[in-house]
Amino acid sequence: MTEPVLIVGAGPVGLTMAAELARYGVPIRIIDRAAARTDKSKALVLWPRSLELMDRLGCTGAFIAAGMRATGGTIRAEKGAIGHVSFAAEGTAYPFALMIPQSETERLFEDHLAAQGIQVERQVELLRFTPDADGAQATLRHPDGREETLHTPWLLGCDGAHSAVRRGLGMAFEGETLPSEWVLADVHLANVATPPDELAIHWHADGALVLFPISPGRWRVIADIGETDDTTARHEPTLAEVQALIDRRAPGGIVASDPVWLSGFRINERKVRDYSAGRVFLAGDAAHIHSPAGGQGMNTGMQDAFNLAWKLALVITGKAAAPALLPSYSIERSAVGDMVLANAGRMTAAATLRGDIRQGVRNFIASLVLQVPAVQRKIGQAMTELAIAYPASPLTVSGGAHTSGPAAGERMPPRAGEPPIGAGPAPRFAILAENTPDIATLFARHAALLEATPRPPINPKAAWLVRPDGYVALVGESAAVGAYLERLGG
Numbered sequence: 001m002t003e004p005v006l007i008v009g010a011g012p013v014g015l016t017m018a019a020e021l022a023r024y025g026v027p028i029r030i031i032d033r034a035a036a037r038t039d040k041s042k043a044l045v046l047w048p049r050s051l052e053l054m055d056r057l058g059c060t061g062a063f064i065a066a067g068m069r070a071t072g073g074t075i076r077a078e079k080g081a082i083g084h085v086s087f088a089a090e091g092t093a094y095p096f097a098l099m100i101p102q103s104e105t106e107r108l109f110e111d112h113l114a115a116q117g118i119q120v121e122r123q124v125e126l127l128r129f130t131p132d133a134d135g136a137q138a139t140l141r142h143p144d145g146r147e148e149t150l151h152t153p154w155l156l157g158c159d160g161a162h163s164a165v166r167r168g169l170g171m172a173f174e175g176e177t178l179p180s181e182w183v184l185a186d187v188h189l190a191n192v193a194t195p196p197d198e199l200a201i202h203w204h205a206d207g208a209l210v211l212f213p214i215s216p217g218r219w220r221v222i223a224d225i226g227e228t229d230d231t232t233a234r235h236e237p238t239l240a241e242v243q244a245l246i247d248r249r250a251p252g253g254i255v256a257s258d259p260v261w262l263s264g265f266r267i268n269e270r271k272v273r274d275y276s277a278g279r280v281f282l283a284g285d286a287a288h289i290h291s292p293a294g295g296q297g298m299n300t301g302m303q304d305a306f307n308l309a310w311k312l313a314l315v316i317t318g319k320a321a322a323p324a325l326l327p328s329y330s331i332e333r334s335a336v337g338d339m340v341l342a343n344a345g346r347m348t349a350a351a352t353l354r355g356d357i358r359q360g361v362r363n364f365i366a367s368l369v370l371q372v373p374a375v376q377r378k379i380g381q382a383m384t385e386l387a388i389a390y391p392a393s394p395l396t397v398s399g400g401a402h403t404s405g406p407a408a409g410e411r412m413p414p415r416a417g418e419p420p421i422g423a424g425p426a427p428r429f430a431i432l433a434e435n436t437p438d439i440a441t442l443f444a445r446h447a448a449l450l451e452a453t454p455r456p457p458i459n460p461k462a463a464w465l466v467r468p469d470g471y472v473a474l475v476g477e478s479a480a481v482g483a484y485l486e487r488l489g490g
């Protein structure tokens with residue numbers, strides 16, 4: 001029997017990886033040293049791009065049923081509203097941010113896996129591993145203390161910020177811990193003027209305070225409380241302190257009660273340079289951590305998993321052998337990680353700015369630019385992660401005719417009445433083209449890599465070859481598509 005892929009960590013990223021590989025019929029084991037999944041709300045937002053990718057797994061509906069839609073957020077200073085950002089992006093079936101506690105996200109993924117007979121092996125810890133040419137030799141510790149040594153052809157480190165896999169590879173987690181201290185409160189709030197489908201961002205002179213809706217009456221409050229030199233200290237907030245922060249920074253009689261979770265946190269901005277070494281891969285917080293501003297952390301990690309899983313499945317099932325396929329994971333996702341780190345860092349810097357003059361300049365500029373529709377759209381596209389693209393990837397062939405549709409490297413927006421590209425039990429590319437004899441020949445020759453039939457064209461003059469994760473590989477003539485598929489097959 002084929003040795004299973006070993007997924008270390010059953011947070012949202014490991015669970016996404018497991019769900020994707022299981023869908024493709026790849027044997028897996030997924031272990032987690034914790035006795036149970038998180039009971040904390042941690043990452044609260046699923047963005048439209050994540051919901052689109054989850055569509056391929058067929059589980060987006062269950063998440064939407066369990067969550068709450070947020071359509072935008074308003075930034076306010078003491079003198080009034082500065083601007084509004086809409087999450088109601090065009091060209092997606094999910095024009096909203098889905099507010100859902102991370103505990104629920106993990107529960108739904110576990111249910112999804114359980115329906116396929118896959119259980120997370122709990123209280124099983126990766127102690128150490130030795131990479132080799134065929135994978136890695138790994139040692140696990142079971143709940144009874146027993147140690148198990150096994151060989152896995154692929155070791156996937158989805159084991160969070162303190163990743164044992166990253167440490168085992170000796171990879172530096174380059175970056176810094178920011179000096180600002182934050183408090184987090186998952187509480188019930190009464191008398192909130194903000195509509196329950198909106199985020200409220202308050203840029204007060206003392207610091208930022210943000211309210212995120214979680215479920216009716218329940219909100220996440222986060223606030224920065226200034227800088228300290230001791231980056232190891234963790235502030236433990238009380239409900240009274242949170243109430244005082246709300247009264248000062250978001251006046252209007254809001255009353256906080258029934259805390260579900262009170263915590264202090266600090267922001268780390270760190271990333272590895274390479275997301276893989278041989279047959280060992282890193283994904284999620286194991287590879288990148290950043291400010292929760294913008295709510296991109298978990299989504300970025302889940303999209304790492306969506307990016308890697310189809311490539312790995314093609315290689316494991318022997319359908320593709322292109323030398324560029326697996327290395328493209330690190331190239332594509334590291335570039336996204338850099339972008340997310342930079343954007344989250346900018347948002348945090350803006351929110352934590354101190355000093356009357358600097359805050360005045362910030363507020364003035366923000367109120368001007370946030371009124372420009374093109375800027376609003378750009379921010380919305382970045383936050384919803386619909387703008388993610390891989391133009392510089394070795395899997396992207398640039399050029400070709402693309403005046404009427406997305407260019408190579410860009411996301412192919414879903415089209416009404418068509419199933420999502422990439423849905424189904426095997427990773428398959430789609431071709432959007434007229435069904436000419438040349439195109440029919442490609443389908444006959446590359447049946448293992450392609451959907452059964454072409455999809456309707458965008459433009460009859462060109463074919464769009466789209467990857468199983470919905471990004472355009474190339475736009476061109478059938479000969480160019482054929483050459484691409486030949487290379488991919490190896």
Ligand SMILES: Cc1cc2nc3c(=O)[nH]c(=O)nc-3n(C[C@H](O)[C@H](O)[C@H](O)COP(=O)(O)OP(=O)(O)OC[C@H]3O[C@@H](n4cnc5c(N)ncnc54)[C@H](O)[C@@H]3O)c2cc1C
Pocket residue numbers: 008009010011012013014031032033034042043044045102124125126127158159160161162163164184265283284285286292294295296297298299300301
């Ligand atoms: C307060 C807070 C608010 C946040 N808000 C947002 C938000 O709004 N939006 C957003 O996108 N992100 C947010 N994040 C970030 C988000 O929670 C993380 O990005 C996400 O949890 C990362 O998922 P992961 O699966 O990579 O890692 P984790 O969730 O950390 O999971 C890693 C798992 O690996 C297991 N593990 C570790 N070592 C081993 C080992 N040696 N052997 C076996 N198992 C191991 C751990 O037990 C854990 O279950 C927030 C985080 C915090 C703390």
